[in-house]
Amino acid sequence: MIIFPKTTFALALACVLASPLAAQDEAIDTLTGDEVTAAIAGSTLLVTVMGGDQFREYFAPDGSITMTGNYGAYDGTWWIEDDTICMELVFPSNDDCWSVALEGDAITLIGADGRIDYEKKIITRSDPATE
Template sequence: MHLRLAAAALFLALPAFAQDLATGDTLKAAIADKTVQGSMIESGAYTEFYAADGTIKGDGYTGTWAVEGDQMCFDYGEGANCWSVRLEGDTVTWVKDGKDDGTGTLIPGNVNNY
């Protein structure tokens, strides 16, 4: 009985985001053909359009995106960097090494005509 209670307490103590990360298929469906506008902890504000063909379009630059496993990977010409993603409605949270690294809002289409 005590072992079950300890196991239940451990489960409840786990970070909530570990249980809420998007799967690859969910991620592709949520991100493709959307603009994401938000802010990253390291680099600050961003607005990017993620075309269904894997192209990233930003203000004066391009790159590529791909879903690998259950992570979204970005390449701006210097090698890919990947993040896990938590999706809640139209909000995306980028998770790197188990920590929230940035957030954004999903907006249908290429609203800035990049």
């Protein structure tokens, strides 16, 4: 049996309590539906997924989404429901709603279970087709 000094145990416990899993229990301030629309409508977001692949999402003011990345271009729709953003994507097939937190240009999508589902970044507040 290994016996650790009290200071080592206290340091290990402090690291666990400061971990992202513990921090996720803290409440995150989320935007209202109007604030989500103001932040996202007309913006292009950069999304990095596991493995490092990146794609861009353009959220048109008319409620359409265009995604472009390594795998081609895909379309979908977005809308505000209560104080959440909802998206229906053709590929990958997805239809869900999330609460939104915004800090600077960093957008966090939070699922109904309170977990962080996606982190995105606003890279431009314009239509990439007109740039």
